Amino acid sequence: MAQLDHTHDPKLESWVASANGHADFPIQNLPLGVFSPRGGGPRGGVAIGDRILDLPAALAAGLFTGEAARAAEAASGAALNAFLALGAGPRQALRRRLSEILAQGSPDQGKADGCLQAASDCTLHLPARIGDYTDFYVGIHHATNVGKQFRPDNPLLPNYKHVPIGYHGRASSIRPSGVPVRRPRGQTKPPDASEPGFRPSQRLDYELELGVWIGPGNELGEPIGIAEAPGHIGGYCLLNDWSARDIQAWEYQPLGPFLAKNFASTISAWIVTPEALAPFRIPQPSRPEGDPAPLPYLTDEADRNEGGLDLELEVLILTPAMREKRLPPHCVALSNARHMYWTVAQMVTHHTCNGCNLQPGDLLGTGTISGPDQESCGSILETTLGGKNPIVLASGEERRFLEDGDEVILRARSRKEGFAPIGFGECRATILPSL
Amino acid sequence: MAQLDHTHDPKLESWVASANGHADFPIQNLPLGVFSPRGGGPRGGVAIGDRILDLPAALAAGLFTGEAARAAEAASGAALNAFLALGAGPRQALRRRLSEILAQGSPDQGKADGCLQAASDCTLHLPARIGDYTDFYVGIHHATNVGKQFRPDNPLLPNYKHVPIGYHGRASSIRPSGVPVRRPRGQTKPPDASEPGFRPSQRLDYELELGVWIGPGNELGEPIGIAEAPGHIGGYCLLNDWSARDIQAWEYQPLGPFLAKNFASTISAWIVTPEALAPFRIPQPSRPEGDPAPLPYLTDEADRNEGGLDLELEVLILTPAMREKRLPPHCVALSNARHMYWTVAQMVTHHTCNGCNLQPGDLLGTGTISGPDQESCGSILETTLGGKNPIVLASGEERRFLEDGDEVILRARSRKEGFAPIGFGECRATILPSL
Known part of the structure; x- marks a missing residue:
């Protein structure tokens, strides 16, 4: 470290x-x-x-x-x-x-x-050519909240506390902060419909994530041990992994999310270095009593002692009406990177444990980092319980999901007594209407 | 066309x-x-x-x-x-x-x-820098066969006949024919174990696929209509999407396969052009009575008339013992690209219908193309019914899954009266023992 x-x-x-x-x-x-x-x-x-x-x-x-x-x-x-x-x-x-x-x-x-x-x-601009983009799922509160909606009987699957679950995302559609995002169209099948239709997504969402830039890579076939993993981390950014929940619900089985995610991802443009974040390292959050210990290949004392990160993460929404009334963006969630169940080093080591090669400029996402309560949910799907309980904004408007013209802004701040607070710069984008 | x-x-x-x-x-x-x-x-x-x-x-x-x-x-x-x-x-x-x-x-x-x-x-060498790699699942016999093993009650999910199911794969670990593949290690949880362990995969498999090279790409936010899709296809190759079935079974829910696939994929090194394959176009195989018609965005008369491809696809295995006895590679499967449920144009159009951008040199995989019977299965998981019925090779050896030293060879041949037969060159690689 x-x-x-x-x-x-x-x-x-x-x-x-x-x-x-x-x-x-x-x-x-x-x-x-x-x-x-x-x-x-x-x-x-x-x-x-x-x-x-x-x-x-x-x-x-x-x-x-x-x-x-x-x-x-x-x-x-x-x-x-x-x-x-x-x-x-x-x-x-x-x-x-x-x-x-x-x-x-x-x-x-x-x-x-x-x-x-x-x-x-x-x-x-994007700070690097992103070779491959992988998204993890290390926000355990998010995994539980979303699991409840997609699989009410079975929110957190048996593998979750053993495997840092991840999947491959789309690198070509990642854009820096400021580039607008067009509402995707796609196949959806509303619960009351007998057949699917093709239409603009009605359940457009943000996801509050941390992005991790890979520094030096590894050769194909040569895993990165957990003690060496920090040496392969080149920096951090904010990541909004836009998600179309209606497309996702219809397409995601059995191979995972695809068009629900790959129409756009937005990142903050600055690479915040591991050195800049060094003062804000914390022990890996302790696992609840009864959770299994990570397998040995994911276990390292230094990582346990300082693999966590104390970093406030915030989601704000600015609607066209708020812009007109000159209202400031409305904070809809305040979370913290300390709610990650797996550390970034564990993500890197797990990713390469089968020999998969990472390359400089590859991007890893943590997955949505929600906190334990309703005010710290990193996606609107969680905050509104799938659209049932709308958010009420400072303008008096309600939001069950994102509407055209809405701008979503992610921010990150590290604060610790005895150190200068630092931030990541903004990760923001506005929703354009569907074609 | x-x-x-x-x-x-x-x-x-x-x-x-x-x-x-x-x-x-x-x-x-x-x-x-x-x-x-x-x-x-x-x-x-x-x-x-x-x-x-x-x-x-x-x-x-x-x-x-x-x-x-x-x-x-x-x-x-x-x-x-x-x-x-x-x-x-x-x-x-x-x-x-x-x-x-x-x-x-x-x-x-x-x-x-x-x-x-x-x-x-x-x-x-690899013929192009692969930006993003996407794998589809258009082999309906494969989807059904594998579905039976992973979900006995529910082999073909309700979305399959509406959505050309696909997911993102790993671009960095794609190698040209001839480069050996190291057996991956990973988390697995055998059915009789109470906890997962970390070990070399015991259920290593090949997957017989066609690869599709993207030619001209599309801008982010601008879908490729089905009539325009053929203009974005730059060529074809063979693709072996190596799979570790024990890692896959434990990790794949809810976000899809990850480390079970991304340790290696092997492609044939030559880009076979759409022009070379023009004589071998066939109508899209007709859907069984009662199957839903594709949605309008996936429907095009030219695609229906000549969106299919008559291309024999073959899997052969050569073991160290066979090599020693100078036996030729043993054919373990003979399939055909005509068994694709969705056309390549439908794959391209579906991929971009939400605005996702494809780029020149991106690679699409069709997913495993199995035929309707046991002799035409494109993965050993299907051929051996999950390892239950071993393949007997010409050497007298049995294979339930791949063993170290085994070489897997894929071949493709187009034949049609009145035209010269053409092939793709080989897609081959040998399994190295785990680290």
């Missing part, structure tokens, strides 16, 4: 004034991404306050040497796969050097200032 | 003598792939008899002009994605020109002869 060092010092301030006290991107965060400045092509950058440090420009200005320069070079192109492949050493060297460059009183301020872009003038 | 022209003339012969009467690669086939000659790097090529035409060399020799040159250029690199993106027009122009160049009496023989490599001296 990543060590704490001076880059985590909560007293550290940046000469980029907007960074100090910034909700997402203070100097203690330093996430990486790919952006285009106005009139320019895509390139690697680092978020700092409301600015983006242009990495190829900073390299050209001679701000990096040695291992940090190697990392900055790998993070300068239109996709960060090469940077992710480098792993922890170069990534940490880059973080230390970025912290120096951007710190209050840095002798490099003059050179670096010319490499900053206003984030509001830039377009954010 | 592709038209018949002089390139399909069964009397056409090539000056490449081994092509004439070749089981797979006569001049009527002309499949494309990526190969490395001895000591050289990967590049595009065309299989002709026991030779490979080096496309960049043929381009440099001035053998192509116009649209055929554009296609040959796109097919010259280390991956054919750019060629697949071009679609039917350039692909057909290239086919016509290749047929001219390689035909008996061609004035280009002198130039082209220098561009041939002996296939036995070359290494074959």
Whole structure:
């Protein structure tokens, strides 16, 4: 696991004034991404306050040497796969050097200032070419809640507490925050219909997930042991795994969700590094009395001690009427990554235990992270009990499922006494009407 | 659908003598792939008899002009994605020109002869970078046979005859014919065990499938109508979707197969074009009396008339003992692509009906194509009834599931009176013992 060092010092301030006290991107965060400045092509950058440090420009200005320069070079192109492949050493060297460059009183301020872009003038892209996307199901409250609706007699299946359940998702339809999502059409069979029909989904939902970027991969046939798994994790993002529940209910047996999910997934555009999250590691949440112990291949003391993550996760909705009335987005769920039943290291190790190869830039989703109560449900299906109990928004509007024009916003915040809070930046998208 | 022209003339012969009467690669086939000659790097090529035409060399020799040159250029690199993106027009122009160049009496023989490599001296690679891999389930006999074993009361679920069921697979672990496959380890829970364990799979299986290469893709949010679907199909291959049945039985609910499948898939290395297969199109097999008609979005007259494919599909096994005794591979199943319940065009249209985007070089699998009887089952799970009735091989050995050292070979052959038979080349791999 990543060590704490001076880059985590909560007293550290940046000469980029907007960074100090910034909700997402203070100097203690330093996430990486790919952006285009106005009139320019895509390139690697680092978020700092409301600015983006242009990495190829900073390299050209001679701000990096040695291992940090190697990392900055790998993070300068239109996709960060090469940077992710480098792993922890170069990534940490880059973080230390970025912290120096951007710190209050840095002798490099003059050179670096010319490499900053206003984030509001830039377009954010996917930070990497996603080879394969896998979605897990480690939110046990979500699995139980949804299980009750799809299988009332049998909510949590017998394998759940033994297997970090996962399945393959669609990589091609993942888009960065801000790209609208078109309501999908598909086959559905309402409970009262004798035959299925083809129509726009009537039960469109969000899913509050954490995304995990794979750093160095493994060769086909060579599993990643649980102790080595953290070395293969390149960073984190927010993930909204949009779901059409009516399509899902009709199609998902026996091979799992397909068109109910693959029309779009939205991620936050910045890769938040394991180092930035190091202060917020917690022990893996203890399993309820009577739950089976994980099998030995999923068991590791370090993972048990610090495999969890204390990260507040929030879902907000902004409707067209709210936008018109200038109301702020309405929080419909507040959850926390600590509600994961399996750790990210366990996800990585399980994924590769059969020899399956992960590659730099692959994306893992945790699955929906719901908390134990109705206010912490990560999908509207859970919050409204399948549409039965509508959410009432600040505008007075009701929502059983998402409507056209609704914007869904995910946020993540880490807070811990003695450390600067950091965030992930937003993961947001608006629903367009069906074709 | 592709038209018949002089390139399909069964009397056409090539000056490449081994092509004439070749089981797979006569001049009527002309499949494309990526190969490395001895000591050289990967590049595009065309299989002709026991030779490979080096496309960049043929381009440099001035053998192509116009649209055929554009296609040959796109097919010259280390991956054919750019060629697949071009679609039917350039692909057909290239086919016509290749047929001219390689035909008996061609004035280009002198130039082209220098561009041939002996296939036995070359290494074959994956023909494209596979972005996403989707596996369908269109073999209705397979779905019924397997359904009986996993769900005795409920073999074919109510959605099967309405929905071309599919799910996402793993792209990173797809390998070309010849690359060995390591027996996976994983969680299994034998029927008599109270708790799951972690061990090498004891029920390792093959799956006989057809692979479909996506040609031009579609934009996210823009479905491909059924009439347009054939224009998005770039070619075909054989696909062995290796499956660990004991891992599958324990993990697959509720989200579908995951580690039971993603440790390896093997494909034949040559892209057999829709043009090469044009003579072997047949009407979509008629649905049994009483089956529902497909919904309108999956209905098209041309697809009904020629959406099927008459293609013999064969599974052979070669064990170490057979290799020692110099016995030939033993045929354990003979099936046919005509047993698909849904057409490839229906697969493409269904996949995109929610707006999901396909990209050039994506791979679709049909799912296991079993015929109606015990001799035409495309998986050993079906042939042996879940291991109960072993296969007896020519060597006298029995197989309930695959053993270490076994080699599985898939073959495809199209035959029709008045046309030259063509094949796909082999799709073969040997099982290595578990780590």
